[in-house]
Amino acid sequence: MSSGVIATSAVAIDDVSVRFQSKRAETTAIERVSLDVAPGEFVSIVGPSGCGKSTLLKLVSGLLQPSSGSVTLLGEQVRGPRHDIGFVFQRAALLEWRSARRNILLQAEMRGMSSVEAGRRADELIEMTGLSGFENALPHELSGGMQQRVALCRALLHEPRVLLMDEPFGALDALTREQMNVELHRVWRETGTTVLLVTHSIAESVYLANRVIVLTRRPAVVKEVIDVDLPSERDYSATMARPEFAAVTAHIRELLGAATGHD
Amino acid sequence: MKPVPGDRWRGVAERSWRPAALLAACLVIWHLITVTGLVEAYLVPSPGKTFDLLVDKWSYLWGHTWVTTYETILGFVIAGVLGVLMAVAMVYSRTIESTAYPILLFAQVIPKIAVAPLFVVWLGFGFEPKVIVAVLMAFFPVVISTVTGLKSVDTEMLELAATMGGGPVKTFVKIRFPAALPHLFAGLKVAVTLAVTGAVVGEFVGSNEGLGYVILQANGNMDTPMLFAGLIVISVVGILLFLLLDLAEQLMLPWHSSRRGAAVTTLLAKGGT
Ligand SMILES: Nc1ncnc2c1ncn2[C@@H]1O[C@H](COP(=O)(O)OP(=O)(O)O)[C@@H](O)[C@H]1O
Numbered sequence: 001m002s003s004g005v006i007a008t009s010a011v012a013i014d015d016v017s018v019r020f021q022s023k024r025a026e027t028t029a030i031e032r033v034s035l036d037v038a039p040g041e042f043v044s045i046v047g048p049s050g051c052g053k054s055t056l057l058k059l060v061s062g063l064l065q066p067s068s069g070s071v072t073l074l075g076e077q078v079r080g081p082r083h084d085i086g087f088v089f090q091r092a093a094l095l096e097w098r099s100a101r102r103n104i105l106l107q108a109e110m111r112g113m114s115s116v117e118a119g120r121r122a123d124e125l126i127e128m129t130g131l132s133g134f135e136n137a138l139p140h141e142l143s144g145g146m147q148q149r150v151a152l153c154r155a156l157l158h159e160p161r162v163l164l165m166d167e168p169f170g171a172l173d174a175l176t177r178e179q180m181n182v183e184l185h186r187v188w189r190e191t192g193t194t195v196l197l198v199t200h201s202i203a204e205s206v207y208l209a210n211r212v213i214v215l216t217r218r219p220a221v222v223k224e225v226i227d228v229d230l231p232s233e234r235d236y237s238a239t240m241a242r243p244e245f246a247a248v249t250a251h252i253r254e255l256l257g258a259a260t261g262h263d
Numbered sequence: 264m265k266p267v268p269g270d271r272w273r274g275v276a277e278r279s280w281r282p283a284a285l286l287a288a289c290l291v292i293w294h295l296i297t298v299t300g301l302v303e304a305y306l307v308p309s310p311g312k313t314f315d316l317l318v319d320k321w322s323y324l325w326g327h328t329w330v331t332t333y334e335t336i337l338g339f340v341i342a343g344v345l346g347v348l349m350a351v352a353m354v355y356s357r358t359i360e361s362t363a364y365p366i367l368l369f370a371q372v373i374p375k376i377a378v379a380p381l382f383v384v385w386l387g388f389g390f391e392p393k394v395i396v397a398v399l400m401a402f403f404p405v406v407i408s409t410v411t412g413l414k415s416v417d418t419e420m421l422e423l424a425a426t427m428g429g430g431p432v433k434t435f436v437k438i439r440f441p442a443a444l445p446h447l448f449a450g451l452k453v454a455v456t457l458a459v460t461g462a463v464v465g466e467f468v469g470s471n472e473g474l475g476y477v478i479l480q481a482n483g484n485m486d487t488p489m490l491f492a493g494l495i496v497i498s499v500v501g502i503l504l505f506l507l508l509d510l511a512e513q514l515m516l517p518w519h520s521s522r523r524g525a526a527v528t529t530l531l532a533k534g535g536t
């Protein structure tokens with residue numbers, strides 16, 4: 001593509017508002033939000049339920065158009081669904097008649113990628129995410145964590161430069177979630193992809209990110225942007241034990257408590 | 264996870280013994296009613312007499328069975344193809360959906376037996392009016408089930424497809440249509456039994472062959488054994504066509520039927536203990 005000339009932002013959200021028109025009422029989901037994400041950066045987004053986090057990711061992917069303001073992805077204004085991203089939802093959204101591997105390859109088939117290339121890449125990702133041995137299992141034969149790994153592989157198959165994740169581990173048990181956090185951290189370091197992660201877990205948001213964006217209750221406004229000052233190589237338990245980690249999570253918890261009005 | 268063949272046959276046996284027992288009980292009751300003289304023999308023939316007739320008049324019945332089966336299958340296939348096409352058009356176009364729904368509903372609620380004579384007037388005594396009645400009977404469940412199936416796809420899956428950039432055709436072929444297949448098959452199974460009824464109704468109205476004609480003739484001659492034999496053959500045709508579709512479903516959608524089968528087995532296991 002045409003980028004690489006200037007080191008522009010991977011994602012630039014500029015003064016964006018989103019209003020939903022229903023029969024009687026008008027809901028403002030997002031109010032004048034601006035946000036810049038640098039290439040290769042990992043940004044977590046936290047905020048109260050229903051504040052507009054999913055809406056924000058849909059804006060970046062072009063699945064939704066802003067009511068005002070503009071969104072620029074990889075130097076190009078977003079006007080419709082973008083194909084140069086990977087998306088992971090809370091529910092794995094796998095095709096139940098396809099094996100794990102063929103679910104991952106759906107990405108390639110839809111794009112018309114060369115099947116040899118795609119197959120090699122899929123095997124690489126299966127290896128990287130610990131899915132080896134489960135390639136031919138159908139989704140209903142996989143645990144929730146495994147299903148989510150398949151969804152992650154599918155989102156990464158075409159080597160997108162931006163990965164959008166909407167509460168990807170929200171449905172997993174605590175232990176699986178920690179494992180997935182460690183794996184996502186490794187995948188991010190290995191691929192250098194820009195990641196926007198929406199999460200409800202404060203620990204997750206801090207462990208994984210360079211920056212955490214805290215949103216207010218609806219309509220979402222950026223309440224605070226927190227730089228996470230932790231080494232980029234993060235061992236899970238060691239990171240959890242660091243005093244900076246405790247301080248940052250406590251601060252975010254306080255901000256969210258204020259945002260939700262202690263519910 | 265995957266059932267081994269032995270397991271599967273045991274599953275079939277487990278599933279079949281109850282209905283088989285019920286059927287046997289019905290035959291016994293039928294037999295008892297006739298031997299005790301509770302009902303006059305010319306009103307209800309005994310099972311033995313009916314089966315004797317089935318064997319004796321086999322070649323006569325076979326010819327008529329073939330006619331009805333042919334009309335049924337032709338009507339079912341036409342209804343299946345038109346029904347799926349109609350459903351796809353309705354799901355992809357609001358205008359078509361809102362235009363077609365009232366007409367579809369009208370065609371469904373109008374009694375087919377009442378319009379069948381019209382087709383005979385228009386098309387004569389050949390197979391065409393029977394096929395049309397069969398199509399009319401089978402069409403509605405196919406459309407409704409396919410529409411339901413196509414709409415059952417996750418919005419998130421469709422959003423993902425949009426970010427994958429495959430376009431509407433690939434999205435339909437790889438995601439929407441396969442996802443609709445379990446619903447479609449449910450509709451087809453209902454449709455095929457209705458198509459049998461449609462063909463027979465068509466034959467009632469004006470025909471000189473087919474099982475509907477056989478029953479009508481037997482009725483006119485007070486030939487109750489033949490009437491019962493005709494009814495039995497019609498049921499068998501309907502059941503066989505249904506089972507054929509069930510088999511096709513299991514072969515085409517192993518991912519679906521294996522799970523459904525598992526659910527049934529679990530239920531049986533729980534009920535058995
Ligand atoms: N398509 C839509 N139509 C109307 N309202 C919507 C729509 N999508 C989201 N909303 C509303 O916008 C607000 C933000 O939604 P969402 O972004 O899903 O919140 P979050 O992901 O933070 O929980 C919610 O109040 C929701 O009801």
Ligand SMILES: [Mg+2]
Pocket residue numbers: 053054055166
């Ligand atoms: Mg959400």
